[in-house]
Amino acid sequence: MVVTYDALPSLEHCLESVAGVATVVVDNGSSDGTVAFVRERFPEVQVVVSSNDGLAAGWNRGVSSTASEYVLILNADAWLLKGALEALVDAAERYPGAAVVAPRLLNPDGSLQRSVRGFPTLWRLATEYLYLRKLAPRSRALNSFYAGGFDHDSEQVVDWVMGSCMLIRRSVFDEVGPFDERYFLFSEEVDWIRRAADRGYTAVFSPTAECVHLGGASHGGRLFRENVRGQLRYLALHGRPGEAERTRRLLRAALVLRGRLHRGERGRQYRDAAAWLGSGDVDQLLTR
Numbered sequence: 001m002v003v004t005y006d007a008l009p010s011l012e013h014c015l016e017s018v019a020g021v022a023t024v025v026v027d028n029g030s031s032d033g034t035v036a037f038v039r040e041r042f043p044e045v046q047v048v049v050s051s052n053d054g055l056a057a058g059w060n061r062g063v064s065s066t067a068s069e070y071v072l073i074l075n076a077d078a079w080l081l082k083g084a085l086e087a088l089v090d091a092a093e094r095y096p097g098a099a100v101v102a103p104r105l106l107n108p109d110g111s112l113q114r115s116v117r118g119f120p121t122l123w124r125l126a127t128e129y130l131y132l133r134k135l136a137p138r139s140r141a142l143n144s145f146y147a148g149g150f151d152h153d154s155e156q157v158v159d160w161v162m163g164s165c166m167l168i169r170r171s172v173f174d175e176v177g178p179f180d181e182r183y184f185l186f187s188e189e190v191d192w193i194r195r196a197a198d199r200g201y202t203a204v205f206s207p208t209a210e211c212v213h214l215g216g217a218s219h220g221g222r223l224f225r226e227n228v229r230g231q232l233r234y235l236a237l238h239g240r241p242g243e244a245e246r247t248r249r250l251l252r253a254a255l256v257l258r259g260r261l262h263r264g265e266r267g268r269q270y271r272d273a274a275a276w277l278g279s280g281d282v283d284q285l286l287t288r
Contacts, residue, residue, distance in 0.1 A: 001026070001066060003058035007076035008032045010214055015042050017079035018072070026062045028052040054184035063173060071173070075164040077214040078105075087209035088167040091155065095204045099172040099196035102161035103209035104152055113213055115162040116147040116205055119194060120187075120234055122247045129254035157202045163189030165211040172201055180237075182286075185223055187230030194238050224269040225276055228255075232282055244282045252277035 004011055005028040015023065015038070023045045027035050029052040038047050048061055063071050070089060074080070084103055091101045105113040118124055124145035127133045133143040140148050147158070166189065176196045179188045193203050228251060235244035252274050259271035276285070 001059070001062035001071055002074050002076050003028060003055055003062060004030060004034055004076035005052060006030045006032045006034070008034050008037060010077040010079075011038070012041065013079045014074060014076055015045060017081075018074065018085065021072075021085065022046075022066070022068070024048060024062045024065045026050055026058045026065075028054075028058050054181060054188075056179035056183045056188035057181045059188070060178040060181065063168075063170075063178070066170075069170055070167050071170055072167050073163060073165070074211075075213060078164050079212050080165070081106075081210040081212065084209040084211055085167075087206060091204055091206040091209070092167055092169060095157075095202065097200070097202050098157075098169065098204045099176070099201035100161065100166050100168050100193055100203045101206055101209075102166045102203070103211045104205075104207040105162065105164060105211055105213045108212055108214060112152055113215060114146060114150075114152070115164065115213075116150050116152070116158045117160050117162070117190065118144040118147055119159045119238075120145065120190065120231055121239065122235070122243050122250065125231060125247055126250055126254075129251055129258075152205075153207055155204065155206045155208070158205045159197075160190045160193040160203050161205060162213075164213045164215075172196055172199075175199065176201075183230050183233060184226055185230070186227040187234050191234055191237065194234070225273045228273050228277070229285065233286055236282060236286060248277055248282045248285070 001024045002014060003026045025038050025045055026048045028050055035047055035049055038045055046065060048065055050061055059073060070092060072085060088101050088103060092098055105115040107113050127142050128145050133146060136142050138149040176199060179192050183191060232244050232248055235247050255270045255274035259267050259274055262270060
């Protein structure tokens, strides 16, 4: 299942990688000719045309259009390498308590794309936004959000994985419920995996399966504020009492500092996000 929004340049490679497998493409209001392209180039693919209500909503529409035991969620800017789907299903069979199984992600040049994460907390986000993790990139204490020191060559149970490519167990989806559509883009996968974990299920990283991911191709890095919003929403729902508000204050201070250190578009994104974080408390920001 693939959700797409103006990601036509990479979509053909994505769909070619799952040829022969029943596939659903949910188009979230693309304006680049995606629907016509898929119907002409991949007539066997089911196309669901939708308004752009966010990635979580698109995933829910895609999953509801399937009836298989497992559902592969694949970004439009990602594609499986040979044997990856079979390896994911094999891992899911060997880990019957896994809600999600994810592959090793690679950059287009073949280098590793780190995709394993620790569940967000105030401290873990502080190590990222204040650049503390750069002091010791492989330290677990300073890099637990990005799973510092994680061995990407071994199959392991992990906190959560990036949703660029993940195989979900349909029975768990039916039990846990759909992805939370209050997330527009970013953090919808960690929220769902956390809800599954609260019910005793796990997430598994399996390096025998590999997937290439362009990374940010479909949004071009334009939604930095939405990433911050997703992290705050996660902590409001799953964190300790008051943790989301304390995190808002910390992130605002960190992004003010980043906005002074960086110039150009990157600095502008940080300053814009800092201004947004300073425009209300966390409850106000999450209801706008």
